[in-house]
Amino acid sequence: MNLPAGGDRHAEIHRQLAAALAELVPDDPSIPPHPYLRRHLAQHAAQGRVLDDTHVPPALLPWESSSGLGRLLAGEDGRPAHQQWLQAWATLEPYSRDLSPLSRLTSLHLAHHAATSGRTPQSGPRPPEAPFDRSPVTPLWSDCASPDNVWALNDADVTSLTSTVPRRRGSPPLLVTGDDLGVVRFLRRDGSAAAPPLPVHEGAVAHLLTLHDGIVATGSTDGAVAILDAPRGRLIGQVVRRPATWVSSLTLHQPRGRAPVLLAAWSDGHLAAYNAAALQPVDIPLPVREPAPVLLSGTARSDGTELLLIAQHGTVSAFDGRTTRVSSHHPAPVRTLVALPRTEEYAVGGSDGTLSVHSTDAAGPGSRTRHAGATTGGAVTALAVVTVEGRPTLASGGADGTVRLWRTDRLEPVGEYLQAHAEAVTAVASLPGRSGGRLVTAGSDRTVRNWPLSGATFRRGRAVWNRVTASALSPGPSHLLALTEGTSTFVRDIGTGGKRPVLDDEPVTALAWTRLGHRTVLAAALSDNSIVLRDPGPGACPAPPVRLHGHFSPALALLALPPSGCPTLLASGSADGTVRLWDLDRQRSAAVFDDHKFSVRCLASTRARQGVLLASGGSDGNLRIWDTGALAQHGPTIRCGQNIVNDVAFACPHEDAELRVVTAGQNGTLRLWDPGAAAGHLAEFDPGDGELNAVTAFRIQGRRVAFAAAGATSIHLWDATANRLLLQIVTGHPVNALRVAPEPAGEPSTVLLATGEAGTMIFRIHHDRL
Structure with a gap:
């Protein structure tokens, strides 16, 4: 074997190793590769400067266990071509340490689709991308932004940042982070922990200040100032507490x-x-x-x-x-x-x-x-002076999650802004390095992100997140997606990609598809407290829209009730604490339930032996069930003990099963209830993913019921009967709404809509692969 000399010889050895090891990766991603391949193949490819999808095959990624792929990609000076799968995996890697291989495979499948297909619809049935034909999902539509440059995840909001260089000559710099639980962490340049997390304060670590030689001062909302030795990861002493x-x-x-x-x-x-x-x-x-x-x-x-x-x-x-x-x-x-x-x-x-x-x-x-x-965009929440291409530059973070660079001499922006976080930016800092500095940002989304500190990072800009504030998916087989982004509401045909405006310059708080006579129409709750019904179909008659009035605050939830003869009913839950039923045939209010003390945030319905039942939950933490035929409450009020009830869903039971309902709580739990009894919950699921914002239910394999719940970073599929997690799908951003599109009875799959901070995903869940 003829090998070049010096550094090229070293790289060529690793290139050959990577090529040989890649041949050993099984084509089927459900078969675990050898542990050596999981831990070291990406490192060999990086050292050989061939870190690409060929040398690190996609089938390996659901098993990849080095936890360093994202940092290997970030450390490259010149990026090789063909890294679509690797880049998709790098966005998921920080969230994936406790995921099963099936959950990793599913998350990777959806992330790759979002990155490569985007808004391009699927033109009819087609085989899934190899080697993911065993994935439990088939992507249908996505305009989600990837969770870019996630460097570290935290158990609580990161509230402060600083970097420091230890006294010992040649020691690499450290990044120090503080969170709102009073914990300080010490991170190396590659994002790994330099010392165990250090509980320092009883309140949030609001301030971190580098003093000298790796010594850092902290200031907290508990009124205390403390001094830390960052290289040793220990507390030196508390200065004072007021x-x-x-x-x-x-x-x-x-x-x-x-x-x-x-x-x-x-x-x-x-x-x-x-x-x-x-x-x-x-x-x-x-x-x-x-x-x-x-x-x-x-x-x-x-x-x-x-x-x-x-x-x-x-x-x-x-x-x-x-x-x-x-x-x-x-x-x-x-x-x-x-x-x-x-x-x-x-x-x-x-x-x-x-x-x-x-x-x-x-x-x-x-x-x-x-x-x-x-x-900037919203309040200026963080400022720091950094060096960009040899010039002092001002970095600012905003309450809208954006980060901007400014020339200090003219206060002119450097390039475009970065949509860096899903929540407010809480701190910015620079981290020096031999190959160039890095801009480190922290946000209320509990992430620390790491960006190349260069004008090119900002000149390229980033895809703007399409924050969805309201959404609805029409019944199949041709699904229409209704979305509100900002003050614009439109309808998109996910089969063709066509898009039609419905409302403009109108803040919308909730959407639902319903029937008005023989037409399918879109109901939209407006900021003026009214509900408007619009026919969004092509060539629809421009007749005056139907408006429903009665709420004293905007409706936060809309729901078309299952047909049960006449009249056609639409339910609404409002910030005024009331649930209303609307007779759409007569275009008037049919009933008002005013038992909730605070905002009604969620609604769900089901057809039961008693007729059509409506569930409502909200800021008072209570769950109530209403009999829409008798226009009265069904069963006792259930005090859920989850702080705010963010969402509710019936368990889609088969005909001879007991009625069950599930609530998604602000405290991060799903709880399953018997609506006929006020006793404690029957089962509880705590995915450990922060506040649960949404839940929906669907039936699989005849009698089994699965619940899909959305947290801060993932969608979790839970089998309540077996009390086990079926699947976790990483989103990297909070999902605010989950909807199941009605499908024909016996359909072996379910279409799920997920909308939130970063946009929209629609995918089909295959029951036989769960």
């Missing part, structure tokens, strides 16, 4: 002629200084502030005089050790404050979404506002 307050800011400051000190501010306006080396109180002049939260940042004048920037409410002041002078006024409360590299300059992020750059002026009153008025 009862009944919370730490509002931490900063380093160097008074004239003194060593740097750690300054801490609390929510009652108190300020204190500590020696950053000995961690002892330091007596230096500090301004007296009113009893309100304070933000701090240190800067300097051109003559070297250190200034302390102080923000309270909508005002920023500068303290020079003797006097305090107002530097800038802002129209909204200051949310974030950071000093810029240029002398005397600082940036301010407001709760109204404005971003501005100011300069203190020692020669005259007030400040010079160099740039102001840049709008």
Whole structure:
């Protein structure tokens, strides 16, 4: 064998190893490969610079156990071609450690479809992509955005970030994260843990500040400041605790002629200084502030005089050790404050979404506002100064989950914004490295994400998430998908991909397909508290839409009841605490149930021996069943004990089975109930995936009932009879609604609609493969 010399020789050896090992991967993804292949094949391919779908076959990925594929992909300078399956798996990898191979296979199948097919409909039946012909699902439609660049998952919201370099020469930098349970974590550059999680505070770790040589200060909502040794992952000592307050800011400051000190501010306006080396109180002049939260940042004048920037409410002041002078006024409360590299300059992020750059002026009153008025998306929740292509750059995070870069000299955006998180961005930080820095972001979606810190990352932009606020799927066989995104509601034929607008510039809170005479129409709940019925069919007569009035707040749930003769009934549940039945034939209210104390958030119906029953749940935590024939409550009120009831579903029983209903709770559980008894729940399922937002039910193999529940990162299929998890499908983003499309009796599959933060998925579940 002729091998090149040096580094090329090393790479060629790994290329040949990867090629040989790839031949040993079974074509059938249900057959487990050899453990060596699961752990090391991707690493050989990466070292041989052939990390692609050929050398790491798709059939291996449901078994891949190195937990490093995403980091291997992120570390590549030049990305090889043909990485569609690998890129799809990298988005799922952080969520997949406890998944079964079948759940991994299913999740990978749907993620690959979303990444490669997108909005392209399936033109008739076709075999699934090899080698996934045994997958329990067949994708039908998707416009979901992938969960990009997930670097670490957390058990709670990540509330603060910082990076630090240990004292030992040549030691790699560490990323330090704090969460709202008071736990601090220490992560290496590859995302692995450098030390066990460290419980530090009784409240959220609101602030992390790097001091020196791997030493980090923390400030918490429990009112305490602590000092940590990041390389050793241990607590050095607690500095101080102020009862009944919370730490509002931490900063380093160097008074004239003194060593740097750690300054801490609390929510009652108190300020204190500590020696950053000995961690002892330091007596230096500090301004007296009113009893309100304070933000701090240190800067300097051109003559070297250190200034302390102080923000309270909508005002920023500068303290020079003797006097305090107002530097800038802002129209909204200051949310974030950071000093810029240029002398005397600082940036301010407001709760109204404005971003501005100011300069203190020692020669005259007030400040010079160099740039102001840049709008981010929602409140500016995080600011940090980073280096992009050798230039100091301002990174901002917003309450809408976006991250933006700004030139500090002109406050002009660098490229496009990143849709970085499904929830608000809580912190941003930079992590240095030999091959370039990384921008690390944290969000209320409990993820830490890692982006190349370059203008190209932002110039390319990212697909905007299609946040779906209302959805409905019509009965088969030709399914029509109704969606509301923002203030636009439209109907899409998932067979052809055709799209028709229904409502525009109308905030819609709920959708449902129903019947009006002999027509299938779309019911939409509007923000003006009314319900409108529209015929969305092509060439439909532009007659005035039917409007139903009666609620005093917008309806949050709409449901067409099963036909039972006349009249045709539509149910609505409103934020005004009422459930209403509407007679669509006469276009009027048929009944009002006002027993819920707070918002009615969910509805479900079933045909039972007693007739058509309607279930309702909501913010009062109660479940109620209504007899739509007798127009009265059926059975006792069930107090679910799940905090808010987010969704409800009947168990789709066969004719001789007992009636059962399931609730999805804010506390993260599914609970199965006998609606005829107020006793405790019959069964409980806790997938450990945060708050459960949605649930639906379908029958499989004749008599078995499966429930699909949506959490923060996945859809979970649960067999309540056997009390076992059938399947977990990773979404990476919260799903807010699940709907089953009615299918003919005896159909061996079920069509499921899932909509949420990142868009829409529709797929067919094959019963015989579960």
